[in-house]
Amino acid sequence: GAGVSQSPSNKVTEKGKDVELRCDPISGHTALYWYRQRLGQGLEFLIYFQGNSAPDKSGLPSDRFSAERTGESVSTLTIQRTQQEDSAVYLCASSPRRLAEAFFGQGTRLTVV
Amino acid sequence: AQRVTQPEKLLSVFKGAPVELKCNYSYSGSPELFWYVQYSRQRLQLLLRHISRESIKGFTADLNKGETSFHLKKPFAQEEDSAMYYCALSGNFGNEKLTFGTGTRLTIIP
Numbered sequence: 702g703a704g705v706s707q708s709p710s711n712k713v714t715e716k717g718k719d720v721e722l723r724c725d726p727i728s729g730h731t732a733l734y735w736y737r738q739r740l741g742q743g744l745e746f747l748i749y750f751q752g753n754s755a756p757d758k759s760g761l762p763s764d765r766f767s768a769e770r771t772g773e774s775v776s777t778l779t780i781q782r783t784q785q786e787d788s789a790v791y792l793c794a795s796s797p798r799r800l801a802e803a804f805f806g807q808g809t810r811l812t813v814v
Numbered sequence: 815a816q817r818v819t820q821p822e823k824l825l826s827v828f829k830g831a832p833v834e835l836k837c838n839y840s841y842s843g844s845p846e847l848f849w850y851v852q853y854s855r856q857r858l859q860l861l862l863r864h865i866s867r868e869s870i871k872g873f874t875a876d877l878n879k880g881e882t883s884f885h886l887k888k889p890f891a892q893e894e895d896s897a898m899y900y901c902a903l904s905g906n907f908g909n910e911k912l913t914f915g916t917g918t919r920l921t922i923i924p
Contacts, residue, residue: 704857734912743820743916744858744900757911792858794912802848803912805858 703727705806707793713812714783722778722809726795734803735768735778736792744792750776783813816841818903820915827891828923835886835918837875837901847877847884848902850914858900861886871895896922 706725714720726733735747746760750770761767765783770776780787790810794803817840827833839845849861862870864877864884875886884901901915 732910736914744914746911746913749911751910759911794858796912802860802863803850807857 705793705795705804707791707806707809709809710807711810711812713814716785716813717782719779719781720783720811722780722791722793722811724776724778724793724795724806726774726776726793727797727804729773730795730797730804731773732796732798732801732803733770733776734794734796735776736794737762738790738792738808740789747778747791780811783811785813787811788813816845816903816905816911816913818901818913818915820899820901820918822918823916824919824921826921826923829893830890833886833888833891833895833920835899835901835920837884837886837915839882839884839901839903841882841903841905843905846904847875848904848912849873849875849884849886850900850902852898852900854897861899891922893922893924896920 708723731752733750736744738744748768749757765781768778790808792808794805796803819838821836847864850858851861852858873888875884877884898917898919900917902912904910904912
């Protein structure tokens, strides 16, 4: 089947607008991660979902960021009142179980103008 | 808290020379360590994990708990090894998020 799919691939938005990024994980994968990668920098952890456990939100940079996951399927990352520093590639990954290999999507490149 | 440090942002090595990408970690329990690689215009993907104790594409990595290190090594670099390499750590139950280092860009000089 298909790998992890993210949409849109690219998003340009005006400062102050809200954006929603979507991640379709591999079917059956219980774990799902969101990361942010700013230009020239490493992967910054945002949030981790594992099955029905409470998500680990410790990486969300501010209350403008939120994420949801419906069961063990689609996840959306929402950024409210976008700022220019939110410009980055947002990566989603899923994993079949705890401590297993993470499979990454192609990312969504967000540009805030 | 879990932390991964990759001290080298850039590393250039001649083809045929040995490669060592450094990774140090901080974690109070028994971690799972991984190396991920991103080739040009491709997705980030797993290269190897310490629990498998295998060699992938000629690369190996040994977990040294005393030095809290998980350096990636290859005896003879090849041009196709040029890529971005990330060391990552996952903790025990309750601390399972996958934490990445800042990455090392490896360039193999022909």
